[in-house]
Amino acid sequence: MVKYGVVVFPGSNCDRDCFWAAHDMMGQKAEFIWHESKSIDKYDVIIIPGGFSYGDYLRAGAIARFARVMDNIHTFAGKRNKLVFGICNGFQILLESQLLPGAMLTNKTLKFICKYTNLQVENNSTPFTSECSREQILRIPIAHQEGNYYCDEKTLNSLVKNDQVVFRYCDEKGNIDDSTNPNGSLYNIAGICNKRRNVLGMMPHPERAMTERLGSTDGAFIFRSITEYVKKSL
Amino acid sequence: MAEYKSFEITPEVVAEHGFKPEEYENILKIMGRIPTYVELGIFSAMWSEHCSYKHSKPTLGKFPHRGKYVIQGPGENAGIIDTGTDLAVAFKIESHNHPSAVEPFQGAATGVGGILRDVFTMGARPVASCNSLRFGSLDSANTHRLLPGVVKGIAFYGNCVGVPTVAGETVFEDTYEENCLVNAMTIGIVEKKKIIKAVASGVGNSVMYIGALTGRDGIHGATFASAELTEETREKRSSVQVADPFMEKLLLEATLELIDENVMVAIQDMGAAGLTSSGTEMAYRGGVGIELDMDRVPQREKNMNAYEIMLSESQERMCLVAKKGKEKQIEKILNKWGLHAVVIGRVIKKPRLVIWEKGKIVADIPVAPLADSKHPLFPLKKQKGIKPAYLKDKSINIDPESMPVDDDPEGSLKKLMGSPNVASKSNIWEQYDHMVQTATVTLPGSDAAVIDVKNRDFMIATSVDCNGRYVYLDPYKGGMIAIAESARNVSCSGAEPVAFTNCLNFGNPEDPEIFWQFEQAVKGMSDAATVLKTPVISGNVSFYNEGKKGAIYPTPTVGMVGYIFGKEKRYARQYFKEQGDVIFLVGETKNEIGASEYLKVVRGEIAGPVPDINMKTEAAVQKIVRKGIKAGLIKSAHDISKGGLAVALAECCITGTLHGDRAIGALVELQSDIRPDALLFGETQSRIIVTCGKDNARVFRKMAAKDKVVLSEIGKVGGNRLIVHVDWSSQSKCRNINVTTEELIRLWSTGVNKYV
Numbered sequence: 001m002v003k004y005g006v007v008v009f010p011g012s013n014c015d016r017d018c019f020w021a022a023h024d025m026m027g028q029k030a031e032f033i034w035h036e037s038k039s040i041d042k043y044d045v046i047i048i049p050g051g052f053s054y055g056d057y058l059r060a061g062a063i064a065r066f067a068r069v070m071d072n073i074h075t076f077a078g079k080r081n082k083l084v085f086g087i088c089n090g091f092q093i094l095l096e097s098q099l100l101p102g103a104m105l106t107n108k109t110l111k112f113i114c115k116y117t118n119l120q121v122e123n124n125s126t127p128f129t130s131e132c133s134r135e136q137i138l139r140i141p142i143a144h145q146e147g148n149y150y151c152d153e154k155t156l157n158s159l160v161k162n163d164q165v166v167f168r169y170c171d172e173k174g175n176i177d178d179s180t181n182p183n184g185s186l187y188n189i190a191g192i193c194n195k196r197r198n199v200l201g202m203m204p205h206p207e208r209a210m211t212e213r214l215g216s217t218d219g220a221f222i223f224r225s226i227t228e229y230v231k232k233s234l
Numbered sequence: 235m236a237e238y239k240s241f242e243i244t245p246e247v248v249a250e251h252g253f254k255p256e257e258y259e260n261i262l263k264i265m266g267r268i269p270t271y272v273e274l275g276i277f278s279a280m281w282s283e284h285c286s287y288k289h290s291k292p293t294l295g296k297f298p299h300r301g302k303y304v305i306q307g308p309g310e311n312a313g314i315i316d317t318g319t320d321l322a323v324a325f326k327i328e329s330h331n332h333p334s335a336v337e338p339f340q341g342a343a344t345g346v347g348g349i350l351r352d353v354f355t356m357g358a359r360p361v362a363s364c365n366s367l368r369f370g371s372l373d374s375a376n377t378h379r380l381l382p383g384v385v386k387g388i389a390f391y392g393n394c395v396g397v398p399t400v401a402g403e404t405v406f407e408d409t410y411e412e413n414c415l416v417n418a419m420t421i422g423i424v425e426k427k428k429i430i431k432a433v434a435s436g437v438g439n440s441v442m443y444i445g446a447l448t449g450r451d452g453i454h455g456a457t458f459a460s461a462e463l464t465e466e467t468r469e470k471r472s473s474v475q476v477a478d479p480f481m482e483k484l485l486l487e488a489t490l491e492l493i494d495e496n497v498m499v500a501i502q503d504m505g506a507a508g509l510t511s512s513g514t515e516m517a518y519r520g521g522v523g524i525e526l527d528m529d530r531v532p533q534r535e536k537n538m539n540a541y542e543i544m545l546s547e548s549q550e551r552m553c554l555v556a557k558k559g560k561e562k563q564i565e566k567i568l569n570k571w572g573l574h575a576v577v578i579g580r581v582i583k584k585p586r587l588v589i590w591e592k593g594k595i596v597a598d599i600p601v602a603p604l605a606d607s608k609h610p611l612f613p614l615k616k617q618k619g620i621k622p623a624y625l626k627d628k629s630i631n632i633d634p635e636s637m638p639v640d641d642d643p644e645g646s647l648k649k650l651m652g653s654p655n656v657a658s659k660s661n662i663w664e665q666y667d668h669m670v671q672t673a674t675v676t677l678p679g680s681d682a683a684v685i686d687v688k689n690r691d692f693m694i695a696t697s698v699d700c701n702g703r704y705v706y707l708d709p710y711k712g713g714m715i716a717i718a719e720s721a722r723n724v725s726c727s728g729a730e731p732v733a734f735t736n737c738l739n740f741g742n743p744e745d746p747e748i749f750w751q752f753e754q755a756v757k758g759m760s761d762a763a764t765v766l767k768t769p770v771i772s773g774n775v776s777f778y779n780e781g782k783k784g785a786i787y788p789t790p791t792v793g794m795v796g797y798i799f800g801k802e803k804r805y806a807r808q809y810f811k812e813q814g815d816v817i818f819l820v821g822e823t824k825n826e827i828g829a830s831e832y833l834k835v836v837r838g839e840i841a842g843p844v845p846d847i848n849m850k851t852e853a854a855v856q857k858i859v860r861k862g863i864k865a866g867l868i869k870s871a872h873d874i875s876k877g878g879l880a881v882a883l884a885e886c887c888i889t890g891t892l893h894g895d896r897a898i899g900a901l902v903e904l905q906s907d908i909r910p911d912a913l914l915f916g917e918t919q920s921r922i923i924v925t926c927g928k929d930n931a932r933v934f935r936k937m938a939a940k941d942k943v944v945l946s947e948i949g950k951v952g953g954n955r956l957i958v959h960v961d962w963s964s965q966s967k968c969r970n971i972n973v974t975t976e977e978l979i980r981l982w983s984t985g986v987n988k989y990v
Binding site: 010011013014016017020021024050051052054055056057111112113114115116139141145205207208210213214215216 | 572
């Protein structure tokens with residue numbers, strides 16, 4: 001069984017949801033990892049969940065990057081080459097910790113937005129999207145105030161060139177333009193990975209799209225991809 | 235302020251604390267001496283309307299508050315109902331009107347914080363929040379200031395704590411111009427064996443303080459809430475507290491961990507009147523006393539004295555009674571969450587509240603007269619209401635016959651769809667995280683929100699409702715309808731309404747006319763709730779909601795909670811599903827147009843009569859719809875309320891878009907001897923629009939006939955237009971509605987959203 005570790009910072013609030021997605025929905029092993037924790041090597045995947053780590057009064061993720069667990073996550077993703085998956089606040093923390101390039105601005109509406117969005121899968125050769133087809137459209141909700149992805153031109157070019165843009169906001173037919181961009185993200189970016197493809201950050205919440213009753217099962221594509229990838233490499 | 239002890243208790247000081255002369259006489263009798271300044275402050279907070287319910291208590295006793303589901307009725311931090319499993323559901327609604335009128339962001343945010351604490355101090359993890367908001371006209375500058383601020387405040391707090399805000403209502407009426415209403419409700423789930431109450435016991439047990447530091451914010455907040463908002467009270471800005479949702483999240487997790495570890499006897503939020511009320515109430519419920527040492531209370535500001543500490547309403551603080559010898563363990567759990575736990579006093583045998591400061595006793599008051607409304611010296615107000623003059627005025631009711639019949643129903647429908655109280659509020663609720671905790675089955679903007687309960691065979695449905703205009707025009711009927719409609723909304727989801735909480739927002743109760751409104755509304759609510767077998771389990775009274783032009787519309791907001799039972803968890807949403815589905819109208823339309831949204835929006839009239847309601851019919855209509863949903867016969871169910879049948883049909887056509895489904899049209903044929911405007915836009919109660927697949931339609935029709943519920947087939951789902959043909963018997967000319975769903979969506983989604 002795949003061992004998922006879900007990080008809990010003071011102020012994390014999607015930790016229990018991610019645990020549920022991995023444990024109850026995917027039927028895998030899952031445990032919570034307290035933010036002061038030192039030993040994380042036993043896990044196959046680390047999820048950094050959504051929420052407001054340390055209140056996020058300063059800038060989303062700005063304080064969490066200094067947590068003890070983050071040092072270990074650097075090693076986990078670097079030396080050990082294991083999977084790290086940041087969702088929403090988790091993505092913001094990965095940017096602040098420079099595990100992924102770029103930064104988050106406040107949404108162009110200047111407001112918190114919670115609603116379903118459509119994402120186009122741009123790269124299905126990552127461990128997080130291997131069960132998706134290329135250009136598949138996933139219906140997954142967002143819930144954030146700082147999800148307006150930004151980076152300089154050079155970085156964007158390299159992201160595109162290296163196929164690191166994994167998800168882009170689109171409409172239900174796959175059209176990608178300003179009208180299908182909920183928060184003003186550069187290039188409609190909803191999720192990116194690192195060059196080695198073992199660190200993924202995305203603003204939408206796949207753990208919220210796991211059952212028909214909740215409105216979509218598309219989030220399961222991502223959790224299934226991760227699970228299958230790890231099983232194969234075990 | 236530090237030299238408060240030298241304050242002489244003059245008649246001015248007494249009056250400043252809001253005491254009536256006879257109340258001060260009672261204090262002298264209780265104390266047998268002139269009270270100290272600290273004691274006077276404690277009496278003032280505990281006897282404020284907000285804490286004492288001195289005007290409302292005798293009336294509130296009339297509510298039904300028992301029933302097979304009730305585990306905890308009114309009088310605790312929150313009420314609790316059984317679910318028939320190992321779990322129970324705790325919930326409560328509370329007002330934060332005055333703070334929000336002065337400082338909308340902080341006022342609304344701290345309102346959410348307070349109600350969350352009320353629920354998790356019972357041991358329950360909050361799973362959903364709702365709110366009921368009322369502002370003045372959508373065109374007024376004050377509304378443009380208040381509305382975005384209140385919404386941002388609620389979002390800021392609820393989103394950070396991670397409790398989804400799943401349902402609510404936002405209403406615009408001139409009457410709320412100077413006194414907006416912000417009512418917040420929270421629902422939580424608790425393991426029955428872990429329910430904890432705010433009852434102190436065990437002489438010698440430590441009283442501990444956890445959470446944020448005490449500052450000078452919110453001193454006399456309870457008194458502030460118990461007076462009319464005037465220029466003078468608006469100056470009391472320091473009465474508004476500052477919100478820290480991160481602290482709340484830590485407190486929430488720490489408190490639930492304390493409950494898991496079974497280390498506490500009792501716990502209570504320091505809400506209105508802070509340490510004063512939490513200490514007094516826990517002691518009173520336990521029949522014991524509490525002794526507190528002010529020097530040990532963690533303070534944020536320098537040189538605070540006992541008076542300020544006892545009356546501070548700094549947020550995110552709780553007071554608990556530890557089990558013997560568990561202090562260290564409590565400290566350890568709080569430290570894990572980066573918080574402190576400090577012993578500030580102990581439980582004592584004599585039932586008194588004793589306050590120490592710098593080694594001296596500065597207050598020593600018997601607990602009972604502070605908290606027991608049955609105590610002979612408690613300042614309970616026995617009042618008599620007088621029927622308000624405005625209700626005796628003939629012009630309060632309109633004579634529909636004097637009005638020409640509407641010859642442009644399509645134009646009227648379009649006007650209504652974009653009008654403030656009908657139009658979509660999606661820009662409001664999309665600012666709330668309404669999906670966190672992955673259990674929101676039916677989203678905001680629906681009759682009722684549905685919350686899944688994982689690994690159990692039930693779901694929770696909830697709806698917050700009140701039509702203040704109805705209550706103003708006819709307090710008794712308005713009160714009944716508030717209960718009936720919230721229950722009807724819950725029934726439309728397939729859930730059986732079980733119990734409710736209420737937030738009774740009224741004007742100054744010392745005015746006999748206002749008091750009459752209050753009594754009548756409560757009577758109406760009680761009568762309706764008795765028939766529906768839905769007791770009240772918690773609530774809050776908010777008086778003194780007045781502006782320059784007088785009192786607000788009496789607004790007894792109801793938060794109804796119900797269950798969807800069964801392994802299949804069958805539920806319905808309000809919108810039309812598939813081409814060819816049969817549309818039924820459950821219930822009977824009467825010739826009623828009074829008090830309607832149509833009269834206000836299209837005819838510019840606010841006048842009665844309020845629609846009639848027969849609770850037996852109401853109960854039968856709700857029951858048949860629930861039965862139909864449970865049997866899997868019904869595909870959609872939508873309550874008919876503001877804007878009548880035509881608006882409800884339009885909503886059925888377009889609200890699927892909120893759930894990622896497409897809009898779909900309908901062809902409806904109405905034959906009636908009722909004039910078309912009343913037929914289309916009148917707000918006759920006890921009506922629900924349902925749809926069934928072709929085969930199931932027959933079965934449902936039989937089911938309704940057997941239960942003797944009036945049911946009429948009015949049309950079919952399909953196409954991309956809402957077409958309504960009205961065949962009115964008194965005239966040969968048809969009055970039709972024929973409008974595309976696209977046009978309906980455009981009108982409906984811009985009416986209010988452009989302002990938020």
